[in-house]
């Protein structure tokens with residue numbers, strides 16, 4: 001009797017488990033394959049595709065090469081190649097005569113080497129927008145470069161050099177697009193600004209901030225700002241094989257700080273049990289070994305993965321459409337690669353370590369510089385508190401050099417700026433799925449928060465994983481075709497920006 005009762009109970013439990021499993025699988029598959037993708041819409045008025053002549057196609061590449069050859073390097077806030085910055089200002093005047101002579105355009109230099117253009121539109125009822133880019137570049141030690149970093153040399157269809165992806169491609173691309181449009185007698189309806197900062201790589205305090213102060217003094221409000229940042233990423237996000245266009249609707253915060261240990265110097269023949277180097281090395285090693293908490297799901301990154309869920313290969317597509325269940329698994333997967341780990345947490349980068357004065361002298365001081373990039377769900381103070389708790393050594397002094405909280409999240413879908421961007425991306429990048437994302441690097445656009453809520457970080461270029469590694473790295477390059485497409489993007493954008501209709505996104509279950 002007892003055995004048969006247990007058998008009955010067992011088979012009932014098994015039946016309940018199987019029914020539950022089938023129900024769960026049904027929910028997972030239904031959500032995966034009927035995921036309501038909100039698809040942005042745009043005005044049907046297709047923009048005019050500008051056919052460039054052969055001469056113009058060569059001209060735009062030469063314009064970029066000339067810009068790369070001018071070494072506008074920023075070493076620190078105090079140290080920049082101002083000779084090159086001045087030369088760059090003269091260069092663009094020479095290469096873009098229509099821009100600098102048009103009665104529609106007012107140009108001025110701010111902060112010594114930054115440029116602000118105002119392009120007057122015909123419809124003063126339309127709020128102006130801002131196209132931002134930066135002239136300065138990070139240093140490029142020539143060792144290990146296949147091509148000298150400031151030669152602008154062309155190899156196998158690519159233009160090589162520091163700034164070809166970050167950010168002279170956009171500086172020259174924006175001006176070249178405007179030059180071609182003016183040449184064809186184009187008159188924009190919506191006014192717009194072009195802001196070219198000269199110290200973005202070392203904070204933007206002398207360039208972009210001066211542009212903001214000027215516009216604020218004139219009471220200017222902007223419809224939207226477009227700056228560098230994310231791009232059309234091809235194979236960068238694990239599990240998505242096709243190119244996806246990510247528009248940075250926010251950017252991480254940042255803390256740059258020095259950790260210093262001071263100890264009495266002495267003869268190396270009678271060393272103490274721990275020197276300043278040993279104490280500091282142990283402290284920064286603890287920081288590196290104890291990553292900041294995984295914040296996946298507490299910022300806009302979840303929205304990005306859910307919107308792209310149908311683009312992931314099986315079984316990731318099921319995971320992405322069911323983050324209510326699989327979020328812990330996904331956050332572990334994303335930690336594996338630096339580019340996606342930077343999306344799920346505040347990152348800790350040990351970037352400079354200095355100590356020692358002579359091989360037989362106990363070092364009096366050791367200093368390390370650490371750069372944190374903050375996840376949107378954390379504040380500067382929270383990260384500093386966690387860091388203190390991790391270091392746990394009062395001999396390590398902390399001095400914050402600069403810091404700022406994560407930026408506000410700009411609206412998408414029901415935002416004019418986002419829709420204009422999405423429309424232009426579909427025009428030029430043949431319907432690459434578009435989604436909002438977090439820009440893990442920082443940009444000059446962070447200074448514009450009081451001029452608009454609609455700040456977008458997007459460079460119109462397709463980047464593979466190997467391209468992302470070239471930014472601030474070795475052998476930075478852009479293909480001639482990609483640069484021509486970038487110029488076309490800005491030509492289209494300037495035309496698309498003449499609309500003023502925000503269209504409600506329509507739900508669409510098959511195409512993002």
Ligand SMILES: N[C@@H](Cc1ccccc1)C(=O)O
Nearest residue numbers: 200201202203254441442443
């Ligand atoms: N854009 C560069 C330089 C920068 C750092 C911090 C703030 C603003 C700009 C970066 O993200 O590293």
Ligand SMILES: CCCCCC(=O)O
Nearest residue numbers: 166229441442443471
């Ligand atoms: C491609 C992302 C760029 C981040 C800002 C910079 O390094 O200029």
Ligand SMILES: [Zn+2]
Nearest residue numbers: 134166167228
């Ligand atoms: Zn940049």
Ligand SMILES: [Zn+2]
Nearest residue numbers: 138166201472
């Ligand atoms: Zn940069």
